[in-house]
Amino acid sequence: xxxxxxxxxxPIGVFDSGVGxxxxxxxxxxxxxxxxxxxxxxxxxxxxxxxxxxxxxxYSGQIVRFLETQQxxxxxxxxxxxxAYALEDLEKESDIPMIGVVKPGARAALATTANKKIGVVGTxxxxxxxxxxRYIEEHDADVxxxxxxxxxxxxxxxxGLWEDPVTDEIARRYLTELIDSGIDTxxxxxxxxxxxxxxxxxxxxxxxxxxxxxYETARELKALLSERGLESExxxxxxxxxxxxxxxxxxDKFQRFANSILPxxxxxxxxxRIDEY
Amino acid sequence: xxxxxxxxxxPIGVFDSGVGxxxxxxxxxxxxxxxxxxxxxxxxxxxxxxxxxxxxxxYSGQIVRFLETQQxxxxxxxxxxxxAYALEDLEKESDIPMIGVVKPGARAALATTANKKIGVVGTxxxxxxxxxxRYIEEHDADVxxxxxxxxxxxxxxxxGLWEDPVTDEIARRYLTELIDSGIDTxxxxxxxxxxxxxxxxxxxxxxxxxxxxxYETARELKALLSERGLESExxxxxxxxxxxxxxxxxxDKFQRFANSILPxxxxxxxxxRIDEY
Numbered sequence: 340x341x342x343x344x345x346x347x348x349x350p351i352g353v354f355d356s357g358v359g360x361x362x363x364x365x366x367x368x369x370x371x372x373x374x375x376x377x378x379x380x381x382x383x384x385x386x387x388x389x390x391x392x393x394x395x396x397x398y399s400g401q402i403v404r405f406l407e408t409q410q411x412x413x414x415x416x417x418x419x420x421x422x423a424y425a426l427e428d429l430e431k432e433s434d435i436p437m438i439g440v441v442k443p444g445a446r447a448a449l450a451t452t453a454n455k456k457i458g459v460v461g462t463x464x465x466x467x468x469x470x471x472x473r474y475i476e477e478h479d480a481d482v483x484x485x486x487x488x489x490x491x492x493x494x495x496x497x498x499g500l501w502e503d504p505v506t507d508e509i510a511r512r513y514l515t516e517l518i519d520s521g522i523d524t525x526x527x528x529x530x531x532x533x534x535x536x537x538x539x540x541x542x543x544x545x546x547x548x549x550x551x552x553x554y555e556t557a558r559e560l561k562a563l564l565s566e567r568g569l570e571s572e573x574x575x576x577x578x579x580x581x582x583x584x585x586x587x588x589x590x591d592k593f594q595r596f597a598n599s600i601l602p603x604x605x606x607x608x609x610x611x612r613i614d615e616y
Numbered sequence: 617x618x619x620x621x622x623x624x625x626x627p628i629g630v631f632d633s634g635v636g637x638x639x640x641x642x643x644x645x646x647x648x649x650x651x652x653x654x655x656x657x658x659x660x661x662x663x664x665x666x667x668x669x670x671x672x673x674x675y676s677g678q679i680v681r682f683l684e685t686q687q688x689x690x691x692x693x694x695x696x697x698x699x700a701y702a703l704e705d706l707e708k709e710s711d712i713p714m715i716g717v718v719k720p721g722a723r724a725a726l727a728t729t730a731n732k733k734i735g736v737v738g739t740x741x742x743x744x745x746x747x748x749x750r751y752i753e754e755h756d757a758d759v760x761x762x763x764x765x766x767x768x769x770x771x772x773x774x775x776g777l778w779e780d781p782v783t784d785e786i787a788r789r790y791l792t793e794l795i796d797s798g799i800d801t802x803x804x805x806x807x808x809x810x811x812x813x814x815x816x817x818x819x820x821x822x823x824x825x826x827x828x829x830x831y832e833t834a835r836e837l838k839a840l841l842s843e844r845g846l847e848s849e850x851x852x853x854x855x856x857x858x859x860x861x862x863x864x865x866x867x868d869k870f871q872r873f874a875n876s877i878l879p880x881x882x883x884x885x886x887x888x889r890i891d892e893y
Contacts, residue, residue, distance in 0.1 A: 383671050384661050389774075394660050394865045494771040497666075505785055588671045614891045 360417030388462025444552030461528030637694030665739025721829030738805030
């Protein structure tokens with residue numbers, strides 16, 4: 340990179356264990372239409388949500404090293420599990436500004452709750468890390484947080500059962516204790532879960548506001564770029580590839596899923612060997 | 617290894633993407649009680665069933681190289697996906713005799729069917745590989761094979777919903793077209809599926825025989841060891857560790873699952889870095 344001038348035009352790196360982070364990429368596309376994106380989905384090792392802190396941190400470090408080769412100007416850890424387990428270590432190892440999905444989601448929930456009772460749903464890893472509770476309670480000791488792991492939500496989303504009686508039944512079982520706890524705000528603490536927004540909303544009822552960290556993350560990314568003078572001022576010209584997608588396995592399947600949720604069609608996703616980084 | 621004498625006492629290597637292969641290890645423990653076992657579960661990269669042939673083959677090759685360091689006398693590929701995608705390549709790269717779960721399962725189904733209509737359930741990878749159909753139709757061109765991928769079965773098993781109305785409903789959806797096709801034999805073509813045996817049996821009805829490749833694989837392993845003079849003649853003495861377990865991640869969770877399905881308690885599972893092999 341040759342100075343500040345060119346950094347403007349560098350892409351944002353966005354990564355996830357697989358396709359879930361595309362919900363975050365989608366929000367960045369909407370809110371920051373001038374920005375280029377390099378997306379990486381770790382489809383050879385997906386999912387992260389049932390793996391250990393050590394393994395998730397090692398995998399995330401390899402991805403950051405790959406994104407560095409793509410000259411990204413900022414990195415969005417678009418995966419709650421990686422944000423919970425790895426972000427702190429990643430920030431120590433790289434000079435590139437980074438943003439996870441946990442803190443933006445937590446801050447939005449804090450701004451939303453009236454009765455000071457917040458729920459969080461996520462993978463086993465995210466919930467057992469306790470990161471949402473810790474962050475929220477540090478900022479307001481009067482707020483109580485109830486977490487609930489929902490391990491079947493990701494496979495149900497990947498199987499396409501976004502609205503289905505089976506998904507209703509599973510969601511009802513997972514969510515009952517959250518309803519009983521009297522929360523008024525629920526964080527969708529996994530990037531797959533926005534696809535289940537209507538199912539979860541129906542079961543939680545009108546008194547509960549759902550927080551999608553993807554939206555908040557894109558907002559905070561915008562603020563971060565602006566603070567550091569890193570915003571791209573113009574939409575890149577026609578010759579420039581706006582969005583590039585990399586995966587560690589099975590590019591076809593990734594493309595099909597991506598094309599079902601992104602506003603733009605993906606022409607290709609390139610497979611790389613992530614364990615060599 | 618110093619000659620034939622000591623090979624007798626070497627362990628059998630058994631591997632899977634995670635815990636599913638323990639159903640095969642369990643059958644080997646039952647049918648070959650004199651044999652030592654070294655089990656490897658690739659919990660850092662589980663599952664394999666939605667990954668590509670290239671990736672599954674590369675991962676399986678690393679595991680074979682690890683098992684070679686454990687001086688195993690034979691290797692059981694206790695994973696249908698790895699048997700379907702990788703076994704042929706693995707056999708080219710190693711001198712250790714190997715056995716997968718696909719051929720034993722297919723042979724048992726051929727011996728069972730009366731109306732020459734066989735069904736197979738498995739992961740997306742196993743079913744789309746077409747390996748069961750190919751093998752069965754090669755052996756008897758009059759037999760027709762109907763395959764059905766059941767991607768939610770593995771997460772349902774791992775979530776402990778072995779007998780549950782939700783599992784019944786999902787199984788009913790997956791299995792309807794197999795019932796309609798008039799099969800009289802159904803291969804449980806994924807090592808997790810024996811845990812759903814009673815659910816699947818109830819839905820398929822009494823006219824359909826379920827084939828569990830784990831049982832057949834242990835039988836064929838016994839024959840293979842006998843043919844090659846590799847059987848252990850005595851049960852190892854008290855000082856010898858009969859069964860050893862290795863995983864690539866999260867040993868605690870593996871142990872809990874293993875202890876729920878094995879006849880012997882597992883005291884420990886050791887974590888190794890499989891991507892360095």
